[in-house]
Amino acid sequence: MTTVATTVATQKEREVRALLRDLNDDYAVCLDDMELARWPDFFEEEADYRVVSRENHEQGLELSALSCTGRAMLLDRVAALESTTVYEPRAIRHLVGCVTLDALEGELCRARANFALYESLSDREPHLLMVGRYLDVVSLAGERPLFRQRWCVYDNYRIRTSLIIPV
Amino acid sequence: MTTVATTVATQKEREVRALLRDLNDDYAVCLDDMELARWPDFFEEEADYRVVSRENHEQGLELSALSCTGRAMLLDRVAALESTTVYEPRAIRHLVGCVTLDALEGELCRARANFALYESLSDREPHLLMVGRYLDVVSLAGERPLFRQRWCVYDNYRIRTSLIIPV
Amino acid sequence: MTTVATTVATQKEREVRALLRDLNDDYAVCLDDMELARWPDFFEEEADYRVVSRENHEQGLELSALSCTGRAMLLDRVAALESTTVYEPRAIRHLVGCVTLDALEGELCRARANFALYESLSDREPHLLMVGRYLDVVSLAGERPLFRQRWCVYDNYRIRTSLIIPV
Amino acid sequence: MTPAAQSSAAPRAWPEEAARVPAWIYSDPALFERELEVFHHGATWSYVGLECEIPEPGSYKRSWVGRRPVILVRDKDGEINVLENRCAHRGTMVCWQNRGQAKDLTCPYHHWNYDLKGNLQGLPFLRGALGKGGMPRDFDKSAHGLRRLRVERRGGTVWASYSEEAPSLEAFIGPEMLACIDRVFPANRRLRLIGYNRQHLPCNWKLYFENSRDPYHAGLLHSFFVTFGLLRTDTPFRAVPTEGGRHGIMASTYSPETASQQNEVTQQLTSWRPDFRIQDMELVKPVDEFGDSSMINLSVFPSVFFQQHGNCLAVRQILPKSQSETELSWTHYGFENDDPAMQARRLKQANLVGPAGYVGIDDSEVLAQLQPSAEKLPEALQVVEMGGRDTGAHETMVSETLIRSFYAFYRASMGL
Amino acid sequence: MTPAAQSSAAPRAWPEEAARVPAWIYSDPALFERELEVFHHGATWSYVGLECEIPEPGSYKRSWVGRRPVILVRDKDGEINVLENRCAHRGTMVCWQNRGQAKDLTCPYHHWNYDLKGNLQGLPFLRGALGKGGMPRDFDKSAHGLRRLRVERRGGTVWASYSEEAPSLEAFIGPEMLACIDRVFPANRRLRLIGYNRQHLPCNWKLYFENSRDPYHAGLLHSFFVTFGLLRTDTPFRAVPTEGGRHGIMASTYSPETASQQNEVTQQLTSWRPDFRIQDMELVKPVDEFGDSSMINLSVFPSVFFQQHGNCLAVRQILPKSQSETELSWTHYGFENDDPAMQARRLKQANLVGPAGYVGIDDSEVLAQLQPSAEKLPEALQVVEMGGRDTGAHETMVSETLIRSFYAFYRASMGL
Amino acid sequence: MTPAAQSSAAPRAWPEEAARVPAWIYSDPALFERELEVFHHGATWSYVGLECEIPEPGSYKRSWVGRRPVILVRDKDGEINVLENRCAHRGTMVCWQNRGQAKDLTCPYHHWNYDLKGNLQGLPFLRGALGKGGMPRDFDKSAHGLRRLRVERRGGTVWASYSEEAPSLEAFIGPEMLACIDRVFPANRRLRLIGYNRQHLPCNWKLYFENSRDPYHAGLLHSFFVTFGLLRTDTPFRAVPTEGGRHGIMASTYSPETASQQNEVTQQLTSWRPDFRIQDMELVKPVDEFGDSSMINLSVFPSVFFQQHGNCLAVRQILPKSQSETELSWTHYGFENDDPAMQARRLKQANLVGPAGYVGIDDSEVLAQLQPSAEKLPEALQVVEMGGRDTGAHETMVSETLIRSFYAFYRASMGL
Ligand code: FES
Ligand code: FES
Ligand code: FES
Numbered sequence A, B, C: 001m002t003t004v005a006t007t008v009a010t011q012k013e014r015e016v017r018a019l020l021r022d023l024n025d026d027y028a029v030c031l032d033d034m035e036l037a038r039w040p041d042f043f044e045e046e047a048d049y050r051v052v053s054r055e056n057h058e059q060g061l062e063l064s065a066l067s068c069t070g071r072a073m074l075l076d077r078v079a080a081l082e083s084t085t086v087y088e089p090r091a092i093r094h095l096v097g098c099v100t101l102d103a104l105e106g107e108l109c110r111a112r113a114n115f116a117l118y119e120s121l122s123d124r125e126p127h128l129l130m131v132g133r134y135l136d137v138v139s140l141a142g143e144r145p146l147f148r149q150r151w152c153v154y155d156n157y158r159i160r161t162s163l164i165i166p167v
Numbered sequence D, E, F: 001m002t003p004a005a006q007s008s009a010a011p012r013a014w015p016e017e018a019a020r021v022p023a024w025i026y027s028d029p030a031l032f033e034r035e036l037e038v039f040h041h042g043a044t045w046s047y048v049g050l051e052c053e054i055p056e057p058g059s060y061k062r063s064w065v066g067r068r069p070v071i072l073v074r075d076k077d078g079e080i081n082v083l084e085n086r087c088a089h090r091g092t093m094v095c096w097q098n099r100g101q102a103k104d105l106t107c108p109y110h111h112w113n114y115d116l117k118g119n120l121q122g123l124p125f126l127r128g129a130l131g132k133g134g135m136p137r138d139f140d141k142s143a144h145g146l147r148r149l150r151v152e153r154r155g156g157t158v159w160a161s162y163s164e165e166a167p168s169l170e171a172f173i174g175p176e177m178l179a180c181i182d183r184v185f186p187a188n189r190r191l192r193l194i195g196y197n198r199q200h201l202p203c204n205w206k207l208y209f210e211n212s213r214d215p216y217h218a219g220l221l222h223s224f225f226v227t228f229g230l231l232r233t234d235t236p237f238r239a240v241p242t243e244g245g246r247h248g249i250m251a252s253t254y255s256p257e258t259a260s261q262q263n264e265v266t267q268q269l270t271s272w273r274p275d276f277r278i279q280d281m282e283l284v285k286p287v288d289e290f291g292d293s294s295m296i297n298l299s300v301f302p303s304v305f306f307q308q309h310g311n312c313l314a315v316r317q318i319l320p321k322s323q324s325e326t327e328l329s330w331t332h333y334g335f336e337n338d339d340p341a342m343q344a345r346r347l348k349q350a351n352l353v354g355p356a357g358y359v360g361i362d363d364s365e366v367l368a369q370l371q372p373s374a375e376k377l378p379e380a381l382q383v384v385e386m387g388g389r390d391t392g393a394h395e396t397m398v399s400e401t402l403i404r405s406f407y408a409f410y411r412a413s414m415g416l
């Protein structure tokens, strides 16, 4: 891929970046709305989805707090959340920003975005659950852009109690 | 209205979404700047403005923490804040994101956005006052888009001390 | 300069605003990635960079928590961070939003944006380090927009422990 | 951040001087714990909810008695039970939803199962599996239910008590206060739930009680009230301590005719803003639905206030969370046959109170400025001698009698 | 927010009744401090890391013994030293990085310099500058090193102790438990570090211990386990307290053939979801790599659990942070000669455990519901009599013997 | 989060060994409360602001004496009053703005009104309304003013004391220190306010005092200082405890000629970065405006440091907030006739200090690493014997005499 980096963005690149902003917002809203059934639809069949600590990521350690390799595992995660997982009711609220297009080659691009996640438990004020950065590979081949890879690298040293809803 | 949902966005829809992002940012800045006198100008005459808890909203309960039905009440809220309300000086800072266009019919659209509000009291660090979602009906008929409805549905179980500046 | 304020935005103004959004995101990512060496490249030679409290700013007091007048001082700040400053490792995460174009004259514009900074220390959860508003003067003359002025006015009454990475 | 509060092993002495309250009562964590035991978990009744919140058999909601979590649930006989939300096995909260509908209650941890009266119905592997394990043969299910509190209801309100010694609810509230409560819960009208407001105050719960039993501030702090004559220092007013100061009645009079009159009294109202006008006056023009021109604020210690500000009716539950934190939980209600205009009016007037209320803000902001000074100056004294030093009923807003009577009762109960 | 916890000057009395645990042990800050002294900083051994985390001379990582920060460092002789991370001069943390490579350790404040065994090598201006200042002539560098703990290793794990009185690590762990640990750290295989999970639990550390020594909940709370037969109440199971209850072994049996059978036992499993299916079944189809169909969870008090859930191998360090906060630090490992399929399998199965684990979530969520009820109802009693009231080894999941034996040991150690 | 700090009923014993400081003094909440009473609210003087901050009659600003909030206000006679920011009625903070202009002070709660000397001028409904209510006839307005502290000024600085027993400000500061202070507040120059920096440190206030009375660290931790020769261990230096250790003078010498010289002393400076260069050297090339090549840091216990780093002049108020939290409030100033170059120079050099300062960062980061280790290892000892074990004046940077003398004074005052 060509690295976009600090060079001047082309018109095409600016358009893709706008597309990525829409994609990121749509993705976040899907989760905030707890429409988990729609979540796997943001991914390609060969999805590589991970929620991983900065600690593991920077040391090149493979472990994730949560990982789904392939759409089947995305669907399984949703199914389990709806059928077996026991958890206190809560609302999740995303803010996503600082979307960057890092490389663009043909119909594939490498992109990133910052996220902040706020969690509101059933009888408390909201708190900051997580901040971090999405590391994405997005396919632009179809009529809607789809994630081939979405790694959610969180800055937290520790996860606060539980991570239930995907990031 | 036609629901935009997960379908592929048309060019028109992408333009309206961009317009909504500008509107949301302008609105937030107006409040952060404490230019309360300009705040009612973001609304149509028949404004339906509410700040309501997720708890009430999801149960279909009508009570709001703050409600203004009609521009007169928006103006009254501003007037009271400037003339009668007693409160500790503070700064409010908005972050607004995840703007979505949910439905578009003619010159009316249904839209949403996430908000986070930070409050800085006079001798303390800032804290997270509120997170939630704007549920809007926006009229695109005039030269500037205007809110016909803006419901600010907050995730907080409780409001921290006071809610003074509109959301 | 012509004040943009509450008037209806022209096509040109909307384009500049989009450009400013990209600029703000690129700038934030540069710092979040700790690519400090690239940071001065966002500024013109005569840069006026300040991180200043709302308290000082509103009273017209000149003191900043950190100030760089001219590119040389930007470079010096980076050099010192890399060579002499002693600090606990951390990650910084920006969210930048509410970008507004306040005035546009020829190839110079006055713009603003809201920022929230989260800091993740080496063995703790992230916390909110700072929120505030960028007050910018941006030159559009070159092939990339550059800051002539970037004042980071923070809402915090106090800074929490240390401010290490530029805002 | 609460500075490290001093919690003397030896209790501190109440000041000798009459009509004084020492600031250390607002910040001592051990005193706070003792207050909960003496009052909230002691021989008192706590308001826990409205019947209309749990209308059907199986309807439940969570609530609090003092700092203890409880479940309010209507069983299949239509009876309302108040159960401690703590599993008899190993103590998990049994119910994790704020409200809902249930046939029984199952603890998520090991699935012990309780009926809606709190009886332990069953538990998995009571007799073991494959001949191994299980509970001891002498394990008595009837001794391991959810703790069930005494319950009484009146006019659609529900109350609970931990104490067998507490008198009946009627006796606890007392006749004078009961009459006032009955007025806003008329026997012939069914309640309609309008919604909740919840607010977290950074202050000791007693500061909130003082505030809400203090007519003196109402005419001064609350410019909005004053300016629109919703409260006037020159119209009939009653400040009545009842049951030895435990409870307190405040009743004011509103008359649309005199609401904006100026006179010798209003000249002392430094908060009168004669040229402040609002455009939507319905907010400040209540309809006299109870036919007595009265507005009330009733303090039923230790758990609740009942308020009627114009057509805004609400129950305000006071939940002490720590020595420096108090939660207010407001339940707004109307009546089933409210016409649309009245429904709209109640909603509009709700803008007066609560965390964003035209007058509510004033109170929460003041209280947020009181707690830090109490914490930083614990030896300071509050002066409460407006209207004299007695603790009787007064017919004026310019009196602190309801605060003095409250502390007379408080000191007797706490042995201070 | 933890409500102001009561910390009685006079210790409270343990209840008389058998098989009861009082809730106040989970919220008393003074008791918490004493526990740290008696257990973590006392005559015990604490797990601090794996050898493979600090593979080279000079490799270091930070860890904890109880609440005290330590540095685990391999010196140039290949020895592993565990040093308190506190400068002998004025107490600054010497090491500010979570891991790295170092030739020596220099405190940032005044640059006192220590070798990798913790010896003070030098300090700036020991003899002053230009004839002035400097340390007293009798200053003894050898008395001002970093505090160095006793260290023992076994099978790639590293342990430290503050105590000279503690027995050898082998004796402390005891033979029965040692055999179980050796099984998952086979002598002939080199460890491969897979990564960390770190989790902050809002509960007392003993509630976590109870949870992880409690097979009774596993088959009920964890629908996911139950549904896929990863844990079955009807297959062979051992719950074995060792060393007088200090440690505890849980070993279950997994058989792919019977994993989804239904019978009279599983009918009591209210959490069985017979129609729940997943698409990627590899997650729940472990390979029997140790040849004994066993899955284990070993509690080595006070610092660590060793777990093998299918092919997911992990060490779980338990770090008490306050009476109401506990950190879990998970280190996942495999073996150097794992083939790619096994590497992928371990990663996939890691989705079962940890802060986002299919079964891990259940536990952290339950524990978050236990602490508040323990704090708000400190006089309540937990009932732990499943499987009887004895503290022996049991061969069933439906038993709380490992909790009872834990408290027998706890009370003896703490004099409660 | 501070772990539950131990606050022994019986005070712990100071270690016998000379030149040792026990770590428990940094985390004990009861000790912290006592320190405030003995020092800040006791027979001492606290710096509260500069005259130029409240230039006009009616100008006010808020400040602190210890942990107590005060208002600094200039009355119509031009006098400066320091008033406790607590209403004499029921204790609300009277003044809610950090600064401003006022003719009088009115409490928002019930509008009690005070003049700028703190006298209660009036209160609404003093005599009731319509013949009812009002204050008792014997209510004495003169006994219910805002608490007014003793005030003294010197060279544009303002000080306050709660104590009638405290000696005069001059005597409290003592002649040696006074001379140093007068130097940076020259009688013939009017002050110009440049601005504030405010910083929250997660450490005990005494750790900050130690840091700022410790020349030993300055030449080691602060690479930036060292590299540009702003502080040199080989140039004349004075570390002078005054008034029995209560205060402390640090004065160093800067010479542009020798600033970058290397020699036998600088070879011990492990933080010297010989090849580190900056481009804008004005930052590190101060002009010798006081004509003595001196840079100073003056500790005037318990409230303030005066500092002059090159042309950066600042007053640093130390505000203890809890046993583990300290606020630094920096007021930078210059002089009215500063030319534009000097104005710019002061602003540029301000980059050296404060929460984002080239050397300021080093200190706040180190202190953030000290408090946790003090809390987790309260029985550990700090060793302070650099430069010997005496408490006299030393003429070298490599000495901890100012810390030892501070603790000699501290122990005597606290009876420890
Ligand atoms: S704790 Fe409720 S069933 Fe075990
Ligand atoms: S504290 Fe470590 S060298 Fe001084
Ligand atoms: S508290 Fe200040 S006037 Fe009442």
Ligand SMILES: [Fe+3]
Binding pocket: D211, D217, D218, D222, D359, D363
């Ligand atoms: Fe009020």
Ligand SMILES: [Fe+3]
Binding pocket: E211, E217, E218, E222, E359, E363
């Ligand atoms: Fe479990």
Ligand SMILES: [Fe+3]
Binding pocket: F211, F217, F218, F222, F359, F363
């Ligand atoms: Fe320093």
